[in-house]
Amino acid sequence: MGYVSFPGPYGAVSETLEYAYDDFCAYNLAKMTNQPFYEQLFARQMYNYRNVYDSVSGFMRPRKADGSWYGPFDPFEWGGPYVEGNAWHWLWSVFHDTRGLVDLVGEKNVSPPASTRCSHFPIL
Numbered sequence: 001m002g003y004v005s006f007p008g009p010y011g012a013v014s015e016t017l018e019y020a021y022d023d024f025c026a027y028n029l030a031k032m033t034n035q036p037f038y039e040q041l042f043a044r045q046m047y048n049y050r051n052v053y054d055s056v057s058g059f060m061r062p063r064k065a066d067g068s069w070y071g072p073f074d075p076f077e078w079g080g081p082y083v084e085g086n087a088w089h090w091l092w093s094v095f096h097d098t099r100g101l102v103d104l105v106g107e108k109n110v111s112p113p114a115s116t117r118c119s120h121f122p123i124l
Contacts, residue, residue, distance in 0.1 A: 006081045
């Protein structure tokens with residue numbers, strides 16, 4: 001499937017993004033220890049963050065088990081498919097492939113004003 005579906009576990013989008021980073025770490029470990037089977041396995045899985053990116057909304061979004069987008073979608077909604085954050089926070093959680101994230105969301109969408117929007121929300 002390549003993502004954690006929602007509804008399902010709390011934080012499905014967060015889990016998908018964190019698992020992609022974990023797979024990146026495992027890929028590097030396999031590479032350093034000369035484990036080609038695992039290197040190839042994790043080389044594919046570390047890009048699974050792309051499976052929850054919705055190019056129409058411009059956010060990492062929850063998907064149902066059938067592959068359709070879960071909705072209605074509100075990027076400001078806290079919790080649910082996101083752990084300790086919302087779609088604005090989790091959009092930037094691709095620490096292992098920043099170039100890939102820029103390519104995915106578009107250069108203009110990662111400018112300082114766009115990438116700092118989540119820090120300008122009032123505390124509720």
